[in-house]
Amino acid sequence: MRKKPKFIEVTDQPPYTTYVYGKSTEKYDVEFKIVDNKVSRYDLISSKYGSEKGIHTSDSKKDVIRVYGENYYEREDTGATIIGYFDKNHKLNIEFSLDDKDKVGGILVQKINN
Structure with a gap:
């Protein structure tokens, strides 16, 4: 069974569409x-x-480090610590945002553009 997204956001420049599943676009x-x-x-x-x-x-x-390994990068973004990994073979990037107690608050997977 396919579920329709609760919210659809369309962006013109650059052109893309975001499909959001959940209670709101923030939660x-x-x-x-x-x-x-x-x-x-x-x-x-x-x-x-x-x-x-x-x-x-x-x-x-x-x-995260136990499962994905020690070869990660770390950066700050809007007050959160982000740790991430590159999979160059599959051209993917995965990032884990951490809260102030080093708990994962979000997971982002994206295609790496050449």
């Missing part, structure tokens, strides 16, 4: 960014869904 379960009729990014902020390797929101930074 969603999953958000998909569609470019040229293909998923280019998805973002998870509820524990309803997890990464392919089983990481969910509220897991710890230690859990």
Whole structure:
């Protein structure tokens, strides 16, 4: 059974559509960014869904590193610490936003553009 998104946002420049599933555009379960009729990014902020390797929101930074390894980068973005990994073979990037207690608050997977 397919579920329709609760919210659809269309952006003209650059052209893409965002499909949001959840209670609101701020408190969603999953958000998909569609470019040229293909998923280019998805973002998870509820524990309803997890990464392919089983990481969910509220897991710890230690859990992420145990599963994904020590070869990560770290950056700051709007007050949150982000740790991320590149998969150059599949041209993907996964990032985990961490709260002030080093718990995962969101998971972002996106296509790496050349």
